[in-house]
Amino acid sequence: MHTRMKTISKLTSDVGATMIEREIPEIGDDDILVKTLAVSVCGTDVHIYEYNRWAKSRIRLPQIMGHELAGQVVKLGKNVTSVNLGDIVSAETHIVCGECEFCKSGNAHICINTSILGVDRDGAFSEYVAIPAKNAWINNPDIDPAYLCVQEPLGNAIHTVLSGATQGKSFAIVGCGPIGVMAVDVAKAVGASKVFAIDLNDYRLDLAKKLGADVCLNPKTQDVISEVLNQTDGLGVDVVCEMSGSGIAMNQAFKYLKKGGRMSILGLPDHPFTIDVANDIVFKGVTVNGITGRRIMETWQQGKELIDAGKLHLETAVTHILPFEDFKQAFDLMISGNCGKIVLRVGEKEER
Ligand SMILES: [Zn+2]
Ligand SMILES: [Zn+2]
Numbered sequence: 569m570h571t572r573m574k575t576i577s578k579l580t581s582d583v584g585a586t587m588i589e590r591e592i593p594e595i596g597d598d599d600i601l602v603k604t605l606a607v608s609v610c611g612t613d614v615h616i617y618e619y620n621r622w623a624k625s626r627i628r629l630p631q632i633m634g635h636e637l638a639g640q641v642v643k644l645g646k647n648v649t650s651v652n653l654g655d656i657v658s659a660e661t662h663i664v665c666g667e668c669e670f671c672k673s674g675n676a677h678i679c680i681n682t683s684i685l686g687v688d689r690d691g692a693f694s695e696y697v698a699i700p701a702k703n704a705w706i707n708n709p710d711i712d713p714a715y716l717c718v719q720e721p722l723g724n725a726i727h728t729v730l731s732g733a734t735q736g737k738s739f740a741i742v743g744c745g746p747i748g749v750m751a752v753d754v755a756k757a758v759g760a761s762k763v764f765a766i767d768l769n770d771y772r773l774d775l776a777k778k779l780g781a782d783v784c785l786n787p788k789t790q791d792v793i794s795e796v797l798n799q800t801d802g803l804g805v806d807v808v809c810e811m812s813g814s815g816i817a818m819n820q821a822f823k824y825l826k827k828g829g830r831m832s833i834l835g836l837p838d839h840p841f842t843i844d845v846a847n848d849i850v851f852k853g854v855t856v857n858g859i860t861g862r863r864i865m866e867t868w869q870q871g872k873e874l875i876d877a878g879k880l881h882l883e884t885a886v887t888h889i890l891p892f893e894d895f896k897q898a899f900d901l902m903i904s905g906n907c908g909k910i911v912l913r914v915g916e917k918e919e920r
Contacts, residue, residue, distance in 0.1 A: 575588060575693060578619070587895070598648065600645065601643035601696055602659070602692075605915055607636055609898050609911075611746075613633050613686070632691045637720075638707060640655070651701050654918075656706070693892075693895070739762070741781070775885075819844075887910070
């Protein structure tokens with residue numbers, strides 16, 4: 569094996585990223601080295617690429633970007649028994665301590681010592697990446713890695729949709745970026761009665777429609793509150809999956825959330841905003857829950873079940889598959905908003 573690898577790295581505080589060679593990382597006794605086959609581009613990667621306020625405060629330069637991956641295990645640390653050489657794996661990107669109160673109580677997704685791949689340490693936009701073996705998720709090797717790498721954001725969608733009852737429930741998916749459109753797909757797969765998709769971008773609404781959304785609404789041209797109420801006997805939807813991070817959208821969503829309903833929030837507002845707690849939460853008896861990451865590894869198992877059962881349409885949610893070298897085009901597309909999930913192909917599987 570050679571000692572150098574191509575990476576997409578963030579080197580300076582300017583907008584953009586650089587394809588640059590770095591040393592292939594050494595691995596610890598509990599780690600594995602993964603030869604990357606495919607990666608997908610996340611909104612978080614765009615924040616790092618643009619180097620926004622959050623990225624400035626969090627990212628230590630230089631850093632290899634990226635965290636959503638599928639790859640082949642090519643080296644094992646000496647303590648590793650849970651993964652074999654040649655396995656095709658994806659990675660749970662939250663590296664947790666296993667020792668805090670939350671890890672010990674089965675809530676590792678809120679571990680107080682979480683370190684995130686591609687955020688707090690070098691990531692996966694790279695020909696090789698080192699990860700702890702306990703973070704590896706072993707995949708069905710017959711599935712194209714271009715669809716396996718998106719299981720990490722798919723897990724965000726699954727965690728949000730499945731954080732309460734789903735069967736026969738009406739859903740509004742607010743914000744139809746890549747995770748939002750996957751949430752539409754998941755909601756339909758797990759028995760939602762009716763799915764409203766809401767976004768300001770018609771490309772994304774069109775994609776949501778292809779993935780099974782029953783009603784697509786654009787707040788630019790439609791009165792979303794009255795449309796949803798009209799189509800739910802005046803009662804509103806049972807579940808809102810908030811994926812836009814917009815305070816305006818969330819306040820509207822509280823108005824069309826049914827009494828006794830559930831508001832599951834994944835989207836991250838970039839500043840605090842006001843909510844009418846008395847009228848929109850207390851008197852309506854609604855449940856509001858915050859969704860972070862994926863339940864480790866319960867959400868991954870749910871994703872595997874849905875994929876293996878052929879219930880999802882990842883080939884539709886992934887709208888672009890590009891060569892690794894064309895990363896700038898991928899970021900331009902992400903910034904334009906006219907895309908679903910974008911995948912970069914990195915390396916070739918080795919026959920073993
Ligand atoms: Zn991500
Ligand atoms: Zn912990």
